Amino acid sequence: MAQRRSSLSTKTSRAALPSSDAPEWEVISPGVRLGYRRGRGSHGRGGTWLAASRSVDGQRLQSRLGQADDQLPADGAKVLTHEQAKDVARAWVKSLKVGNEAAPALTVNAALDRYFEAREAEGMKSLDDARTRAAFHIRPKVGSLRVADLTIEKIRAWRDGMVTAHKRLRTGKFAEKANTVAVDLSDPEVIRRRRDTANRTLTTLKAALNWAFNNRLVVDDTAWRLVKPYRGTTAARVRFLSPDEQKALIAASNGAIRDLVSAALVTGARFGELARLRVLDYDVVNKSVFIAESKSGKPRHVPVPAGGAELFERLARDRPGNEPLLRQESGAAWATSTYNRPWKALLAQAKLSDVTLHEIRHTYASTMVRNGAPLIVVAEALGHSDTRMAEKHYAHLAPSYVADTIRRLAPDI
Known part of the structure; x- marks a missing residue:
């Protein structure tokens, strides 16, 4: 995959940066950052190159390297090109002795x-x-x-x-x-x-x-x-909600928490993924939700069933595209831990215990597997990079030729 070009590399790209006293930074080497400050009212003389790093005790260090060649020709000393600024920044960090001598x-x-x-x-x-x-x-x-x-x-x-x-x-x-x-x-x-x-x-x-x-x-x-992890620690029993428990959960909910739970049930998305959804992420034509940021770093489109399409169409109707698709009762976007209180109240109302919101994701996946969906499809819907996690948690739920054959032919008391 092609590497994204730095916004500091050319005069044109630097000129497009907003005038600000806050520098724009890029990492040029491990522990070395090059900064560019265009500055307010600096159009006539160009911006300034900066360098930043950390000392061995974690203290942040910063230095002014020289003027950028936005207006004046570079001389390699006081006026520097992007490449010259990178070389000077690396030399400055090396002079701090943050390498092997300070290890x-x-x-x-x-x-x-x-x-x-x-x-x-x-x-x-x-x-x-x-x-x-x-x-x-x-x-x-x-x-x-x-x-x-x-x-x-x-x-x-x-x-x-x-x-x-x-x-x-x-x-x-x-x-x-x-x-x-x-x-x-x-x-x-x-x-x-x-x-x-x-x-x-x-x-x-x-x-x-x-x-x-x-x-x-x-x-x-x-x-x-030489220190190895403990063995046999990931055999946790994954909790799935039965169809009756799913119905009880939806029936007991209302308002914003109902929308959040319903969205989780029809997409299998994590809470953070749901909280980041914007109105424009719902595709009304294809009846799918676009999840741009996921734990694996892999964006995905999740098709939703008819009930899910009705939910998202209602949530997105007549609203600007950049607004949160799912919102709290106050109208604010959901954030970490903001769902805890309404979630616990909902569990009490539905007479359910020991259920987490994340287990709705497991419920989504287990329901698909029980209904015959291939594990590769389930992994794709969940945003996994491969089928290993799906096989680990849900493979035993899949209709299996081997299991069916054993049940049909093995001795039965």
């Missing part, structure tokens, strides 16, 4: 900061989840340690500590940090869930440290490379 001083926190900064520039999906895991599980325990001081034993002890740690109680806005309670470690399901969390967090830590190693910020990856 022993690189902390885990600094490695996380630089990794997240690079991934954000690359458009990494689920970055918020990775940052939350780091803030909750990684930074408080090992964030201040130097990467060079990490050992296999330290990382294993940190990983195992996530499994045995007491659970934090959230009793109020001003609850004390020490307000914790022991968990039942004799319960296999508790252990499985905690080990699964530890594995996901270990993956985040390893990704950041591997990025630092691959970019020559550290010289040895042995400590974390």
